[in-house]
Amino acid sequence: MSHTRRCGWVDWVYALPTAAAGLIARMRARSDPALALTPGLLLLSGQPAFALRYGLTSGALGVKVQLAQDYAVARNLAPADRWGAALGIFMPASVGLVQ
């Protein structure tokens, strides 16, 4: 564990960036291969949206367990709002893990 000015406490065992980077990539692509829907099929407040699945995973003995939520994300978000939405998706899963 280290304490940083920008990020607070960092637990290096859990500090792999892959999960957050994967979420950002899907937000950037505005699609989730796990929930491939026909573009234009999903609307959020009348606006085009895409579906995204995110949550917690554990796997052993040939079986994976996923605790996941499905999200509808507006496709026309400004970049700053898109990152805000990504953080809003990542935080509950991350906090849910350590509570």
Place this chain on the structure above:
Amino acid sequence: MVEAGARTLRTGLLPALMLLLAVALALGWWPRAGDAIRFTPFSRDAGDLQAQLVRDAGLPVISAGRVRRMEADGTQPDAAVQTLEIAAPAAVVRGGFARACARAGLGAADGGTLAAQPDALCSGPWEGGSATVELVLDCAGSCRSQVSVHHLWF
């Protein structure tokens, strides 16, 4: 076949499911409103991809360290890391693993992946999720090569 499958379910899968659910709940993964719990069998993990990449790279390995494994845990990916000493220059080592990535269906890491993981060599869909391979080289005569595989199910 069906009987064998049912026996496997009774003797292997069901206890595994119960164990995993117990571990998940013990870790504090109490479902939130709207959470969906999914149990899915899998046959290959990050360790298997790691071994496949080293095999398919076809490089002259002098020595290979043990594969360190970290099972998927929460938001963290299933991970496998191995350090190898390879008797080849950096470009050859990198090319060998790039070809192995391509054989596994993984493409060159894009800009977004490299921004978060500068050592990423390749990434792409794999086994119902996505995989990212990192390669760190320290070359002087031979190349000390650290190969990391991260497999995400989200």
